[in-house]
Amino acid sequence: xxxxxxxxxxxxxxxxxxxxxxxxxxxxxxxxxxxxxxxxxxxxxxxxxxxxxxxxxxxxxxxxxxxxxxxxxxxxxxxxxxxxxxxxxxxxxxxxxxxxxxxxxxxxxxxxxxxxxxxxxxxxxxxxxxxxxxxxxxxxxxxxxxxxxxxxxxxxxxxxxxxxxxxxxxxxxxxxxxxxxxxxxxxxxxxxxxxxxxxxxxxxxxxxxxxxxxxxxxxxxxxxxxxxxxxxxxxxxxxxxxxxxxxxxxxxxxxxxxxxxxxxxxxxxxxxxxxxxxxxxxxxxxxxxxxxxxxxxxxxxxxxxxxxxxxxxxxxxxxxxxxxxxxxxxxxxxxxxxxxxxxxxxxxxxxxxxxxxxxxxxxxxxxxxxxxxxxxxxxxxxxxxxxxxxxxxxxxxxxxxxxxxxxxxxxxx
Amino acid sequence: xxxxxxxxxxxxxxxxxxxxxxxxxxxxxxxxxxxxxxxxxxxxxxxxxxxxxxxxxxxxxxxxxxxxxxxxxxxxxxxxxxxxxxxxxxxxxxxxxxxxxxxxxxxxxxxxxxxxxxxxxxxxxxxxxxxxxxxxxxxxxxxxxxxxxxxxxxxxxxxxxxxxxxxxxxxxxxxxxxxxxxxxxxxxxxxxxxxxxxxx
Numbered sequence: 001x002x003x004x005x006x007x008x009x010x011x012x013x014x015x016x017x018x019x020x021x022x023x024x025x026x027x028x029x030x031x032x033x034x035x036x037x038x039x040x041x042x043x044x045x046x047x048x049x050x051x052x053x054x055x056x057x058x059x060x061x062x063x064x065x066x067x068x069x070x071x072x073x074x075x076x077x078x079x080x081x082x083x084x085x086x087x088x089x090x091x092x093x094x095x096x097x098x099x100x101x102x103x104x105x106x107x108x109x110x111x112x113x114x115x116x117x118x119x120x121x122x123x124x125x126x127x128x129x130x131x132x133x134x135x136x137x138x139x140x141x142x143x144x145x146x147x148x149x150x151x152x153x154x155x156x157x158x159x160x161x162x163x164x165x166x167x168x169x170x171x172x173x174x175x176x177x178x179x180x181x182x183x184x185x186x187x188x189x190x191x192x193x194x195x196x197x198x199x200x201x202x203x204x205x206x207x208x209x210x211x212x213x214x215x216x217x218x219x220x221x222x223x224x225x226x227x228x229x230x231x232x233x234x235x236x237x238x239x240x241x242x243x244x245x246x247x248x249x250x251x252x253x254x255x256x257x258x259x260x261x262x263x264x265x266x267x268x269x270x271x272x273x274x275x276x277x278x279x280x281x282x283x284x285x286x287x288x289x290x291x292x293x294x295x296x297x298x299x300x301x302x303x304x305x306x307x308x309x310x311x312x313x314x315x316x317x318x319x320x321x322x323x324x325x326x327x328x329x330x331x332x333x334x335x336x337x338x339x340x341x342x343x344x345x346x347x348x349x350x351x352x353x354x355x356x357x358x359x360x361x362x363x364x365x366x367x368x369x370x371x372x373x374x375x376x377x378x379x380x381x382x383x384x385x386x387x388x389x390x391x392x393x394x395x396x397x398x399x400x401x402x403x404x405x406x407x408x409x410x411x412x413x
Numbered sequence: 414x415x416x417x418x419x420x421x422x423x424x425x426x427x428x429x430x431x432x433x434x435x436x437x438x439x440x441x442x443x444x445x446x447x448x449x450x451x452x453x454x455x456x457x458x459x460x461x462x463x464x465x466x467x468x469x470x471x472x473x474x475x476x477x478x479x480x481x482x483x484x485x486x487x488x489x490x491x492x493x494x495x496x497x498x499x500x501x502x503x504x505x506x507x508x509x510x511x512x513x514x515x516x517x518x519x520x521x522x523x524x525x526x527x528x529x530x531x532x533x534x535x536x537x538x539x540x541x542x543x544x545x546x547x548x549x550x551x552x553x554x555x556x557x558x559x560x561x562x563x564x565x566x567x568x569x570x571x572x573x574x575x576x577x578x579x580x581x582x583x584x585x586x587x588x589x590x591x592x593x594x595x596x597x598x599x600x601x602x603x604x605x606x607x608x609x610x611x612x613x
Contacts, residue, residue, distance in 0.1 A: 053468075053469055053470060053471040053473075054468075054470070054471050054472070054473040054474045055474050056473035056474050056476075056477055056509075057468055057473065060490070060500075060504060060509065061504060064497060064500050064501050064504055065501070066501070066504050066505070085477065085490075086490045087497070087500070143474065144474050144477075145477070145478065171475075171478065172474050172475045172477065172478035173475060174471035174472065174474050174475060175471075176471045177471060177472070177475070
């Protein structure tokens with residue numbers, strides 16, 4: 001760091017302003033709530049939220065110091081870290097903000113065909129969709145190449161033997177444009193974060209046929225990512241911000257608070273969307289598997305194995321170079337050590353391990369901590385794969401590997 | 414050969430102004446992208462050397478996908494160049510560019526400098542407008558709050574004003590904030606779900 005101030009003096013500086021970027025998505029809830037309820041202020045951290053219209057803006061503003069942190073999808077954090085789509089900026093993921101909440105939404109017409117196939121042929125919805133796409137290839141939307149949506153959607157389609165490029169064309173469609181694109185038949189469906197599937201359903205143009213839960217049970221979704229330099233310069237402010245987020249995550253996870261949070265998020269300065277559409281995607285007693293999860297099951301803990309899973313999928317689809325050591329990268333970016341240090345004063349049970357085997361549990365289980373064990377939900381993948389981080393991350397089978405998302409993405413160097 | 418530039422901007426006036434600046438020489442040929450979702454198609458048809466895009470649009474994510482379209486031409490974001498200060502200025506002004514055909518940076522820099530200057534000027538005007546509107550809004554709310562007090566509590570106008578001022582002082586809040594909250598509480602219809610969309 002070029003800063004000439006002594007590190008201790010800087011480190012104690014809790015007056016640092018944390019500039020956080022977010023998108024118009026339901027899983028901004030813990031960040032918005034922590035800000036609006038003064039949880040950040042209680043920890044002595046000044047936070048400024050900006051709602052950005054695109055992931056590209058988030059990535060560029062992180063890269064060029066116009067933002068310090070963001071509510072963001074993990075693959076984009078790795079893309080910023082490596083400079084895969086623009087300038088590089090070292091990043092940390094010390095906290096996870098949500099799990100689940102994405103949906104696969106199809107045009108009403110295609111959804112009808114898929115359901116008919118599934119019912120008459122005794123197929124799953126995925127097999128029904130595969131049959132439809134083999135008969136008539138279609139264009140489906142994802143929100144960004146470096147998104148969880150792109151990786152999860154591809155994972156799901158591949159489980160039924162559908163190849164992007166052959167049976168289906170994947171195009172990038174920002175969620176705010178997806179309803180319009182679906183109505184104009186530019187796309188036949190899309191995979192996006194909450195509440196956009198619900199918005200399309202309410203507009204009468206689409207029907208949700210699957211959620212991210214059906215692709216990967218309790219799939220990690222948005223993370224709180226912070227520029228490594230900011231984190232190193234203001235470690236106490238970062239820890240305070242994380243404690244404020246933990247309070248907020250717990251609050252947002254309680255179905256009793258959902259109506260209030262929906263009203264808050266619906267404001268013009270945040271999502272500027274129908275609060276009922278937002279409410280349908282928040283934790284509730286009834287729609288457990290389609291809504292966002294914010295706290296339960298150690299959701300907020302930055303498991304390195306989850307980072308590694310995303311990296312392995314990025315490699316599978318040619319988004320990341322074969323020469324990169326994924327495990328080292330996952331360790332450098334995902335920082336459970338910072339999480340534990342931040343939560344230490346709280347008497348909050350925290351997992352003792354940094355890694356876990358992903359996809360091993362069909363039912364609820366529990367994980368050990370220094371005190372009370374934490375009840376964990378199922379973490380099964382749709383194809384039953386068990387992802388063991390101790391084994392080398394599997395390279396995508398060459399047949400499934402496609403290069404249309406560009407192997408080498410930074411031509412500037 | 415003139416540079417082919419595609420402008421993607423929601424503000425028609427600003428796009429027009431920038432087009433006029435850039436077309437002053439024979440150096441540039443400018444096309445403005447159509448409204449709506451046809452923007453990626455415009456890139457395909459026009460095959461621009463440079464795209465200049467308003468950062469307030471969600472379409473940037475879709476535009477980044479055009480690296481698929483131009484497989485032969487790697488796309489360089491201006492923000493990805495080796496001049497961070499210039500990129501920071503562009504981001505602050507709210508404009509971004511994509512170099513599609515590898516035109517040298519020194520050819521693009523003056524074009525982007527014009528775009529940055531124009532975007533900055535428009536942003537300033539916009540900020541002033543927002544401020545002016547906020548002031549008007551404050552005055553409207555103050556009038557409404559005084560009217561509520563004068564009708565409901567039979568206060569005179571100066572009494573109503575003093576009451577609001579005192580409340581603000583007691584609560585250690587700004588007067589405008591107290592006034593807005595007071596009017597909102599009074600005028601909001603009963604809505605237990607809190608579902609009414611309101612401007613905060």
